[in-house]
Amino acid sequence: MAMEVTQVLLNAQSIDGNVRKHAEESLKQFQAQNLPAFLLSLSVELANDDKPVDSRKLAGLVLKNALDAKEQHTKYELVQRWLSLDVSAKSQMKTCLLNTLSSLVLDARSTASQVIAKIAGIELPQKQWPELIGSLLSNIDQLPLHVKQSTLETLGYLCEEVSPDVVDQDQVNKILTAVVQGINASEASNDVRLAATRALYNALGFAQANFSNDMERDYIMRVVCEATLSPEVKIRQAAFECLVSISSMYYEKLAPYMQDIFNITAKAVREEEEPVALQAIEFWSSICDEEIDILEDYGGDFTGDSDIPCFYFIKQALPALVPLLLETLLKQEEDQDQDEGAWNIAMAGGTCLGLVARTVGDDIVPLVMPFIEENITKPDWRQREAATYAFGSILEGPSPDKLTPLVNVALNFMLTALTNDPNNHVKDTTAWTLGRIFEFLHGSTVDTPIITQANCQQIITVLLQSMRDAPNVAEKACGALYFLAQGYEEAGPSSPLTPYFQEIVHALMTVTHREDAGESRLRTAAYETLNEVVRSTDETAPMVLQLVPVIMTELHNTLEGQKPGSDEREKQSELQGLLCGCLQVIIQKLGSSESTKSVFMQYADQIMGLFLRVFACRSATVHEEAMLAIGALAYVTGPDFAKYMSEFYKYLEMGLQNFEEYQVCAVTVGVVGDICRALEDKILLYCDGIMTQLLKDLSSNQLHRSVKPPIFSCFGDIALAIDENFEKYLMYAMPMLQSAAELSAHTAGADDEMIEYTNSLRNGILEAYSGILQGFKNSPKTQLLIPYSPHILQFLDSIYMEKDMDDLVMKTAIGVLGDLADTLGSNAGSLIQQSLSVKDFLDECLSSEDQMIKESAEWAKLAISRAISI
Numbered sequence: 001m002a003m004e005v006t007q008v009l010l011n012a013q014s015i016d017g018n019v020r021k022h023a024e025e026s027l028k029q030f031q032a033q034n035l036p037a038f039l040l041s042l043s044v045e046l047a048n049d050d051k052p053v054d055s056r057k058l059a060g061l062v063l064k065n066a067l068d069a070k071e072q073h074t075k076y077e078l079v080q081r082w083l084s085l086d087v088s089a090k091s092q093m094k095t096c097l098l099n100t101l102s103s104l105v106l107d108a109r110s111t112a113s114q115v116i117a118k119i120a121g122i123e124l125p126q127k128q129w130p131e132l133i134g135s136l137l138s139n140i141d142q143l144p145l146h147v148k149q150s151t152l153e154t155l156g157y158l159c160e161e162v163s164p165d166v167v168d169q170d171q172v173n174k175i176l177t178a179v180v181q182g183i184n185a186s187e188a189s190n191d192v193r194l195a196a197t198r199a200l201y202n203a204l205g206f207a208q209a210n211f212s213n214d215m216e217r218d219y220i221m222r223v224v225c226e227a228t229l230s231p232e233v234k235i236r237q238a239a240f241e242c243l244v245s246i247s248s249m250y251y252e253k254l255a256p257y258m259q260d261i262f263n264i265t266a267k268a269v270r271e272e273e274e275p276v277a278l279q280a281i282e283f284w285s286s287i288c289d290e291e292i293d294i295l296e297d298y299g300g301d302f303t304g305d306s307d308i309p310c311f312y313f314i315k316q317a318l319p320a321l322v323p324l325l326l327e328t329l330l331k332q333e334e335d336q337d338q339d340e341g342a343w344n345i346a347m348a349g350g351t352c353l354g355l356v357a358r359t360v361g362d363d364i365v366p367l368v369m370p371f372i373e374e375n376i377t378k379p380d381w382r383q384r385e386a387a388t389y390a391f392g393s394i395l396e397g398p399s400p401d402k403l404t405p406l407v408n409v410a411l412n413f414m415l416t417a418l419t420n421d422p423n424n425h426v427k428d429t430t431a432w433t434l435g436r437i438f439e440f441l442h443g444s445t446v447d448t449p450i451i452t453q454a455n456c457q458q459i460i461t462v463l464l465q466s467m468r469d470a471p472n473v474a475e476k477a478c479g480a481l482y483f484l485a486q487g488y489e490e491a492g493p494s495s496p497l498t499p500y501f502q503e504i505v506h507a508l509m510t511v512t513h514r515e516d517a518g519e520s521r522l523r524t525a526a527y528e529t530l531n532e533v534v535r536s537t538d539e540t541a542p543m544v545l546q547l548v549p550v551i552m553t554e555l556h557n558t559l560e561g562q563k564p565g566s567d568e569r570e571k572q573s574e575l576q577g578l579l580c581g582c583l584q585v586i587i588q589k590l591g592s593s594e595s596t597k598s599v600f601m602q603y604a605d606q607i608m609g610l611f612l613r614v615f616a617c618r619s620a621t622v623h624e625e626a627m628l629a630i631g632a633l634a635y636v637t638g639p640d641f642a643k644y645m646s647e648f649y650k651y652l653e654m655g656l657q658n659f660e661e662y663q664v665c666a667v668t669v670g671v672v673g674d675i676c677r678a679l680e681d682k683i684l685l686y687c688d689g690i691m692t693q694l695l696k697d698l699s700s701n702q703l704h705r706s707v708k709p710p711i712f713s714c715f716g717d718i719a720l721a722i723d724e725n726f727e728k729y730l731m732y733a734m735p736m737l738q739s740a741a742e743l744s745a746h747t748a749g750a751d752d753e754m755i756e757y758t759n760s761l762r763n764g765i766l767e768a769y770s771g772i773l774q775g776f777k778n779s780p781k782t783q784l785l786i787p788y789s790p791h792i793l794q795f796l797d798s799i800y801m802e803k804d805m806d807d808l809v810m811k812t813a814i815g816v817l818g819d820l821a822d823t824l825g826s827n828a829g830s831l832i833q834q835s836l837s838v839k840d841f842l843d844e845c846l847s848s849e850d851q852m853i854k855e856s857a858e859w860a861k862l863a864i865s866r867a868i869s870i
Contacts, residue, residue, distance in 0.1 A: 005041045009055035009062075027062065035081070036089040039066060043096035046112060049103055060111030067118040073702045079122050094119065098135065101150040109150035116154050121161030133158075133171050140178045149191045152182050156199030164206045172206045176220075179203055183223045183239075190232045197227055197238035204245050211250045221246075221257050228264050233273055240268065240279030247286040251311075258313055266324050274345060281328065281348040284321060287313050288355035295359070314359045322367040325353045329386035332425060346386070350393045357397035365398050369406070376413070381423035388417070388426060392433030395440045404448045407437055411450065415462045418477075424470055431466055431476030434459075435483050443487035451484070451496070459484065460500050464507040467526075471519040474511060478525040485529070485536040495537040502543060504533055509550065518571060527578040531585040541596040544589055548603050551586065552610060555579040559613050573619035580614060580625035583607060584632045591636030604637055608644050615651040620661040627655055627667045631674035641675065642682045649686055656693040662704035665697070669710045676714075676721035683721050691718065691729050698736055705757065709764030712737065716771020724779040726772060733768070734788050741765050741791070745798035759806045762799055766812040773819035786827050789820060793835050800837045811853045814845045818860030821867035829867035838864075 011023035031038045045051055045059040067082060069075045082090075097119075100112035116132075123129040136158075139151040155175055164172070181187070182196025200220075210216040224246070227239035243261065247254065254261075261283065268280035294310045314321070328349025333342070357364045368390050375387035391410065395403060414437075418430045442450050451459060463484070466477035481504070488495040497504065508530045517523035534544055558576050587607075590600040611633075614626045630648070634641045652675075655668030672690055676683050683690075694711050697703050715733050719726040726733075744761045747754065769792055776782050796813055799805050805813065817838065820828045832838050842864070845857035 005045055005059070006051055006055045009045065009058045010052065013054055013058060031066075036086055039063060039085075040089055040093055040096075043093040043100075043115075046108060046115075047096040047100045047103070049105065049108075053105055053107055056105065056108045057111060060108065060115055063115050064111070064118055067115070067122065071702075072704075076701070082119070082122055083126065094129065094132075101139065101154060102144070102147045104146065106146075109146070110153065113150055113154040113157050117157030117161045120158050124162050124166045133167065133175065137174055137178055140182075145189045145192055148182070149189070149195045152179060152192065152195040152199045155179060156195070156202045159199065159202040159206055164208070167206065169209055173210070176200075176203060176207055176210055180220055180223050183227050185223075185226050185230075190230075190235065193227070193230065194232065194235050194238060197224075197235055197242065200224070201238065201242050201245055204242065204249055211253050217250075217253060218256075225257075225260060225264060228268065233276060236268075236272070237275045237279055240265075240276060240283065244279060244282045244286050247283055248290060251287070251290040252309070254313070255311055258317075262317060262320065266320070269324055269328060269345075269349075277328075277345050278343070278348050281325075281345070281352050284314075284317075284325075285348075285352045285355050288352065288359045291359045292355070314356055315363065318356070318360060318363060318367060321356065322353070322364065325349045325356070326368065326371045326386070326390060329353075329389050330382050332382055332385060346389070350389045353390065354393040354396065357394040359397070362398045362402045364394055365402055365406070368394050381421075381426055384417075384421065385423070385425045385429050388414075388429045388433055392429065392436045395433075395436045400441055400446050400448070403441060404446075404450060407441055407450055411437070411455065411459075415458060418462055418466050418473075424473065427466070427469060427473045428476055431463075431473055431480055434463075435476060435480035438480055438483035438487055442484065444490035451487075453496070456496050457500075460497075460504065464503065467507055467511050471514075471516050471522045474514075475520045475522045475525045478508070478511065478522070478529040482525070482529040482532045485532040488536045494539060497533065498537050498540055501533070501537060501540045505530065505543075505547060508533070512554075523575070524578060527582055531582055534582075534585050534589055541590060541593060544586055545596060545599055548583075548586060548590075548600065548607075551579055551582050552603070552606060555583070555610050555614070559610070559617075569619075573617065573622050576614055576617065576619070577621045577625040580611070580622065580629045584625070584629035587629065587632040587636055591632070597636060601637070601640075604633065604640075608633060608648075612644075612647055612651070615654075620658075620664055623655060623658075623661075623664045624667050627664065627671050631667075631671040634671070634674045634678040638678050639680070639682060641678045645675075645679075645686060649689070652686075653689060653693060656690070656697065659697075659700065659702045659704075662707050665703065666707045666710055669694070669697075669707065669714050672714050673710075673717035676717040680721050681723070681725070683718070684725055687718060687722060687725075687729075691732070695732055695736065698740075706760075708740070709760040712740065712761075712764035713767040713771075715768040719768075719772040719775035721775075723775045724781040726775055727781055727784060730772075730784060730788075733772075737765055737768055738788075738791050738795075741795040745795060745802065747802055747804055755804055759804075759809050762805065762809050763812050765795070766809065766816050769816050770812065770819050773816070773823040777819075777823045782823055783827070785824060789824060789828055789831055792816065792820060793831055793838075796841070797835055797837045800841045807850050807853060810845060810848070811850070811856050814841065814853065814860050815856045817841070818856065818863040821860070821863040825867050829864070829869075832864055833868060 008023045008026050011019050012027060014020045014023070027038075030041075042059040042063045046056050046063065048056070067078055069078055094116075097112045097116050100108055101116075103109050103112075120129065120132055124132070136151050136154055139147055155178065159175070167175075179196050179199045182192050183200060187193050187196070207220070210220065224239050224242050228236050228243070230236050230239070243265075265280040265283050269277050272280065291310055291312070291314055298310075326349075328345050331345040331349075333344050333346070335342075353364075353368075372387045372391050375383035378384055378387075395407075414430050414434055418427055418434065421427050421430065437450065460481075463477045463481045467474045469477070485497060488497055508526045511517060511526040512523050514522065517526070534540075534547070555576065558572050558579065587600070590596040608630075611626050611630055614622055652668060652672065655664055655671075658664045658668070672694075694714060698708060698711055715729075715737070718729075740761060744758050744765065747758050750758065773785065776785055796817060799809070799813060817832075821832060842857060842861055845853050846861065848854050848857070
């Protein structure tokens with residue numbers, strides 16, 4: 001096979017489908033029969049300069065895919081497989097890969113760089129291939145320039161793949177020295193400079209110690225700033241990317257350099273080519289992000305707890321930064337509103353302006369208003385659009401007191417512009433700005449209402465009229481109406497939107513039928529807005545009832561259509577998902593009051609029939625939406641939902657088995673909980689199947705970790721529904737809960753994301769314990785739980801000792817302590833008295849400022865004192 005590898009790799013890229021398929025099969029077969037020989041022949045192919053470029057590129061790609069995958073479980077299997085390979089075969093492969101770095105063919109070198117880094121990512125943490133970094137560094141000072149370039153590229157990829165704590169500081173210093181010397185202006189080769197600048201971007205995470213040393217930091221910053229002036233545009237872009245990364249990683253070290261960076265970025269924003277100018281703007285957006293986080297975490301108070309003080313760089317730069325950003329708003333592109341992925345200097349500048357407004361609040365307003373006033377009525381559309389965009393950008397951040405008077409003046413002007421401006425861009429931005437006004441300055445939290453009886457009708461008339469405009473404008477008008485409705489959610493029984501309800505619904509339904517509703521997310525926006533309008537008004541329930549048959553007919557029509565091609569099928573699935581989402585909102589709305597619930601029930605059978613037909617279509621997005629809608633239906637129909645279970649159960653099982661689309665699996669787990677609450681002990685018939693599937697899910701390493709916490713909560717829902725009948729599952733569920741509890745109890749050294757996940761896992765485990773304890777209460781079988789109680793208490797002790805639980809976990813945990821005492825009485829009393837932390841934990845919860853925690857703690861205290869006194 002090794003002899004033919006070249007030809008097979010070329011055939012695998014053939015335009016002839018049969019040749020290609022046959023070649024792909026041969027590669028799979030070779031891989032399955034003899035993996036070491038397969039990988040070695042690929043690395044020999046990649047290293048051989050006499051072979052065709054195309055076969056070498058594919059050889060490298062197949063090698064890379066044999067080492068890494070996006071899916072966590074596949075990645076884990078590939079890593080284990082590589083680690084178990086024969087050492088001498090791996091050593092030959094590595095030699096081939098390192099030799100490829102000196103190939104004259106750029107593609108081969110570049111691919112080899114990536115593969116070496118992937119292997120380093122697997123082996124360096126295992127203390128294998130310790131000589132790698134040394135041998136790469138020895139390449140830097142000798143040999144032709146292209147070897148230096150590929151070696152720097154490799155070091156960059158290596159820093160991306162490997163975590164900083166795997167490489168010792170001495171080697172980090174050598175890598176950084178090599179990289180920074182490669183960026184230096186004295187480096188003659190642009191290719192080397194570019195590779196070095198890109199490598200620095202990945203190596204910055206390794207440079208903690210170097211950034212703490214003034215001399216080394218000054219040197220790195222000087223070299224990066226010089227590289228932003230390189231004659232080569234790609235080097236300038238890469239250097240600005242480094243500055244952006246430095247701004248978030250080393251914010252607290254930037255003060256001495258800010259004046260120079262301002263001058264460099266301002267020049268780039270005004271004069272540079274777009275890719276470079278965009279990075280220069282991004283630098284300031286990144287500084288805003290840092291300062292917003294610091295100010296949100298510590299308020300304006302930097303005493304004591306703040307790790308990083310706020311340097312108020314944005315506040316200091318305001319007088320020069322705001323005019324710079326306002327200039328960028330005039331650099332719009334003719335077709336930017338039509339292209340969903342569009343990103344250009346004007347958009348980046350407006351986004352940054354919005355972040356500046358959030359960072360400095362009221363201070364931005366006087367700097368932006370003159371620009372708006374000067375340009376809003378100009379004959380050139382670019383000036384009117386820029387003025388409108390500037391206004392919309394600064395609406396989040398400054399106080400309502402500062403903005404409301406300005407908005408009151410602007411509102412009428414905006415409504416007129418949305419109706420009459422001849423330019424599509426101006427209308428698009430005007431509708432977006434109205435949406436921002438309604439999002440941030442309208443609602444129960446704002447003292448002075450912007451929308452009054454006097455202007456409400458005009459606003460709605462203009463928005464509905466704009467829904468007939470071009471798709472991009474109509475989509476923004478839907479968005480504005482969405483926020484308008486959202487602001488009335490807390491308005492109590494009578495919403496100002498009620499008189500317009502039918503007119504609004506009619507207009508939105510008309511939008512969904514537009515020929516061009518697929519453009520600019522228009523159809524999606526119309527349905528999202530319809531849902532929000534349904535949610536926001538209370539006294540419209542009879543009118544919402546009239547909407548039920550309309551939406552049912554729409555859904556029915558999507559199911560009747562011919563079986564279309566894949567593109568059409570995708571559109572159809574999307575529409576079914578939107579309609580199921582809409583029905584979910586309607587069901588929740590009508591189910592929330594007795595008067596409408598009884599009328600709604602006449603549709604329940606038909607709606608469920610439609611949902612079952614939707615499941616038969618097998619599309620993931622639709623499954624998720626239909627599942628959520630069924631959860632709402634179960635909640636409303638209560639015990640009557642039992643009649644649907646025999647038909648629905650197979651789809652429930654399919655959802656629980658759907659590992660690939662784990663969101664569908666998670667939603668299905670939630671729906672099992674809804675059904676348990678609806679059916680109570682009538683769910684018993686289906687429990688064996690459901691519990692078997694949930695236990696399978698938990699023991700699979702293929703299921704995404706985010707689904708595990710809801711599965712544990714679901715145990716609690718099932719136990720609450722079937723009471724002591726849960727007995728037969730205890731021997732399976734309890735060990736799973738115990739091992740998960742042990743894992744989640746210790747979080748030392750975890751990052752924020754891990755702590756957040758751990759807390760959701762703890763909460764799921766605690767909800768399971770709570771449901772099981774409550775389910776067995778007052779049953780003769782309570783003694784079955786006694787053997788498990790020491791472990792439950794130990795879990796509560798350990799998470800209390802860790803001191804990192806969030807409020808939700810605290811409330812659930814103190815509740816479980818109460819459940820334990822309440823259900824097991826004196827059997828728990830003596831254990832609770834021996835616990836290390838119960839008293840402290842209870843005291844802490846009793847003095848909590850959170851009302852829910854306090855109430856749970858008072859109940860737990862009562863239950864414990866009863867259990868101890870028995």
